[in-house]
Amino acid sequence: MSIGGDGGYGDERGIAGAGSGGRGRARTRTRLPEDDVVDAYEEPRRGPVRVGRSMMTVVGVVVLLIAALAFANRGGGDGSSGTGGPDAENRARPTAPTGERPVTTGTDGVPTGFPRTEQGAQSAAANYTVALGGTGMFDTERRHQLVDTLYTPEAAARIKGPQDEAYSAEFFERLGLDERGRAPEGMTFVSRAIPVGTKVTEYGDDSATVEVWYTSLIGMAGEESTLPVTTTWKTWTFDLRWTGSDWKIADDSQEDGPAPVPGDDRASTAEDISKAVEEYGGFTYAR
Structure with missing residues (x-):
């Protein structure tokens, strides 16, 4: 982004100074990476801290994983045993599996x-x-x-x-x-x-x-x-x-x-x- 609304390519003051018999010095602006523009003759102005898109993506993925794990633990116990804990029967929904193993015998x-x-x-x-x-x-x-x-x-x-x-x-x-x-x-x-x-x-x-x-x-x-x-x-x-x-x-x-x-x-x-x-x-x- 630019400072002063000039698109980052200088302004009228800089152009006039360059053509006044050398008494003035041309002022230039430098475009830096990440869209941060710094005026070479002015104190840099500190803007608000912005979070990059990559960081937002990571945060979003983490939030989704936490939500998914919470949902899985709510419906299926902690997975530490076949029965899913002493109150697994109360947590299981009517059409959800309870975790009991099927029989291994038959007739x-x-x-x-x-x-x-x-x-x-x-x-x-x-x-x-x-x-x-x-x-x-x-x-x-x-x-x-x-x-x-x-x-x-x-x-x-x-x-x-x-x-x-x-x-x-x-x-x-x-x-x-x-x-x-x-x-x-x-x-x-x-x-x-x-x-x-x-x-x-x-x-x-x-x-x-x-x-x-x-x-x-x-x-x-x-x-x-x-x-x-x-x-x-x-x-x-x-x-x-x-x-x-x-x-x-x-x-x-x-x-x-x-x-x-x-x-x-x-x-x-x-x-x-x-x-x-x-x-x-x-x-x-x-x-």
Whole structure:
């Protein structure tokens, strides 16, 4: 910036002095780096201290990092242990992970051996949703195996008959399956449940009621399919009982929703869906 509004290139006084027979001396101004201009014959004037842009950038980054760390520590504990501290359960939001590790054991391909806690009950309900919403339920032998594994003995004996009637040849035909629940050659039958969140509505030492909000994929992927793969949104409620070593389903029910507004994503081809189902595996869910 200049002093006196002359753009830093001198003024009329300096020009007159140079042309007065040598009696006057030309006065010049020198442009220095960083836009600081100093008059060679006047005491330099001290302006306000200014912070450079680079310094402001550093300060801004530091502030953002501090804010991010504070937000992370508020939601997930100090990270010093798997449980996140004694009050991690109170700090966790309803749909946020609590930090509990998923189980490492399983029975017949289904995660089992969940702890006798509210979190354990929620993890059990989420994983049971995945198992009971998969293609295994369309095979009679596999369905009976899943029911025996996940339900109490009393509940398993009660629901096997009605389920066998529900998974009938007529039902399979409407889905494009054969009488044994298999997809035609060249097509892929898709049935997957994906938990979105869990909630405990009741809890006791030997019982728990857990709601699982989930979305599912259902349909036939293939060029000649008359039932393309679509999504649904439901809430599955489980009445769980502690059997001494794990949570088992004593009763369950479903209702529609909550369903979000559908997006405007372009639907993929049947080939892309079939490839995705074959290549992308599932997860073990832990609350």
